[in-house]
Amino acid sequence: MDQIIVQILNGLDKGSAYALIALGLTLIFGTLGVVNFAHGALFMLGSFCAVIMSRILSASHTVIDETRTDFLGNPLKVDVPYVYDWFGEAAGQTIIDWAVPISILFAIPVMIGVGFIMERGLIKHFYKRPHADQILVTFGLAIVLQEVIKYFFGANPIQTPAPEAFTGSLDFGVWLGFDPLTIMYPYWRLVYFLFAALIIAAVFAFLQFTTFGMVVRAGMADRETVGILGIDIDKRFTLMFGIAAAVAGLAGVMYAPIVAPNYHMGMDFLVLSFVVVVVGGMGSLPGAVAAGFLLGILESFASMPWMVDKLPGINQIIIYLVAIIILLTRPRGLMGRKGVMED
C-alpha cells in the first residue's frame, strides 16, 4: 500500500509538468488550430527565466573589505550582491534564496510577450497552411530558440536551487498512519504539484467564469459565427496564445529546481507532451490535464522494481505503448471532442 502511494506521489510532479505543457498545447490547438512544436521550447524558455532571474538577483559588485585579508595579506575582495546594499544583508539573502518563486513574476510578462510575438510574427501566417507545415515551421522555431539559449547560456545544465525552506522532504506517511520515513516526498515537488493545480484551476476558471473566456470558448466551438457577431476573435486568440505560452513558461520556471535547465530540455518534454495531448484527445482541455497526470503516474508505476523485474524495459516505453493502444482503440483520445482533427 505505501509503495502505491509513493508511486502516485512520484508521478504527480512529472504528471503536473506534462499536464501544464499539454494544457498549453491544447489551448493553442483548440483556439488557433495550430500544432505547436515549439511549445517545449517555451517550457525551456520559462526555465531559463528562472536562471536569468537568479543571475539578476545575485548580480554583485566587488567591495574591498579592509578588516579581512586574503592569504597574500592584501585586503580581501568580497563580491556583494546589489540586493544586499538595497535591502540589507538578511533580506538580500532571502531574496536571492527565493529567486525561483520570484521569477514567476518576471516570467509571466516575458512569456506572454514571447507568445504575442510568436503568434503575430509567425504563426498568424500559418492558419491556412496544412498541419504538416505548421509542425515544420514551429519545429524550426524550436531549434532556433534552443540554439539562441545555447549561445547565451552554454550547453551545460545550470543548477537553480529551490528556496532553502523547501529543501527537505515531507514525511507524508505519518499523516496517513504509516510508519515514519516510509513515504517521503520532497517539499518542492509538493509545491510544484500545488502550483500546477493552481494554474490549471486558474486557466479553467478564466475560461469558464469570465466574459472573455466565454467568448474564447464560443470561438473554439464556432469561430465563424463569433466573427459574424462582430467580435474580433483573432485578437482574443492571440491573447490565448500568450496565456498558453505563459502556462508553459511557468511550468518551466517551477521545474528548474527539479531538473537543472539545459537548452534541450524542452524537446525532451515536447515529445512526451504531444503524446499526452493525443492520448487526452486533441482539443480537449480536461483531457489534456487528465492524461498528463495519468501518464505521469503510469510512468512512475512502471518504474517500480517488481514491475521492471516482470517486464524489463516497461518503464521506458509505457507512455508510448499506452499512446499507441489508445490511438488505435479510441481514435479521438480519452476525451476528444467530436469533429476535431478526426481523420
Place this chain on the structure above:
Amino acid sequence: MLGLNKNDATLFLVVLALTMLAPFILNPFPEGSGMAQFNAGYPDLMQRFVIFGIFAIGFNILFGLTGYLSFGHAAFLGVGSYAAIWSLKLFTLDVIPAIIFAIILAGAFSLLVGFISLRRSGIYFSILTLAFAQMSYALAYSVLTPLTGGETGLQIKGTDTPLLSNVADGEIGRANLLGAEMSSGFDMAVGSWLFTFNLGYYIAAVAMLIAFYLSIRIFRSPFGMMLRAVKSNQQRMNYTGLSPKPYTLAAFVISGMYAGLAGGLMVAMDTQVGPERMFWTASGEVVIMTILGGAGTLLGPVLGAGFIKYFENIVSKINKDILHNWFAFLPDGFEDVMVSLVYPFVGKGWHLTLGILFMLVVIFLPGGLVEGGQRLIGLFRRKSKSSEAGKADGTEPAE
C-alpha cells in the same frame, strides 16, 4: 533511356556524373590553401553525403508523394544497421549480404509499424511513428542489450568469427566487398590538389544511383500517381472505389527499405552501431533534409542531405581565428564587429543557421531549395529575354 523520359534521363545523367566525379568536384581548393578546409572531398564525408541522400530519397517517397509526415524513420535506419552488423559479425564480412539483410529486416519492421500507424493520418500518424521510434530507441538502449549492445552499441571485435570469412583468431575483421576492403582506394595528386578515391564511397554512390533511379521510376509510375492522389484528395480516391491503404503501406515499406539500405551502408562503411542512431532527433534530421531540399521533388532530398551534412561537418569547423582571417581586410574595429556578428551563426552555432534557414524555406519556399533554384532560373530567363528584346546590342545575358 532505361525507361526514363528525356528530362529525367538528363537529370539522372547529371546526378550520375556528379556522384562519380564527386572526389574532384568536392575538392575545388588546393591542399594547404586557406580555403582547403572547405574541401568536402574526403571519403568519410562523401560517404555520408550519399548515404543520407539515400535515406532522404526514401523518406521523400513517403512524405513527398503521400504527404504522410513520419517522425520515426530513424528507427528503420537503426534496425537496418543492427541487421547489417550482425551479418558482418556472424555470417560473412562481405558487405553485400549485410546490406541485403539490412533492407529485408528494415522492410519487415516498417511493414509492422506501417500497418499499425497507417490506420490514422495527419498528426496522429506522426505521433504514432514517433512513438514507435522512441520505443525502439528505448528498448535498444535498455532491454535488448544482448541484441544491440545497449549504450555502447555494437562493433566488430577480435572474438567474432564470421561463418564464411577466414579471420584469424583475435584479428579484427574488416568489412569488404569480394575481398576488397571498404577503406581501400588511392590518392591522386594533380598539382597541389589531392583527390581521394575510395572504394566504400563508390559502393555507396552506386547504391544511391540505383536508389535514385528507382525513385524516378516510382515518381513516374501509375503507382506514384496513386500516391499523389492520396496526398491531394483521399476522399475522392475513396469515392472512385480505391482504397488508399495498400498504396500508402507500400510507400511506407519502400521508404523503410531505403532507410534500411542507408543503415546497412552506414555499417558497411564504419562498422559500428549505437542506439542514438534511432533517437527521434535523427528522424527529425531526415525531415529537415527533405524539406530543405524540396519535398516531392526528385533531386531535393539529395541536395538537402548534402547541404546539411556539409554544414554539419564543414561550417561547424569555422572558428573565430578563421573569421578574423576572412575579415582581415576590414579596419580593425569593423573586423571585430563583423566577427562577433557572424560568429554566432557558424562554428558551434551552425544549428542556429540551419534552424533559421529551415524556417525560411518552410515559410517562403514550400518547394525547398529546388523550387528556389527554379525560381532563380525563371527570373534570369525572364530578365535575359526582356533584355534581349529591349536592347539588341549584344549585352551579356545574366545567365
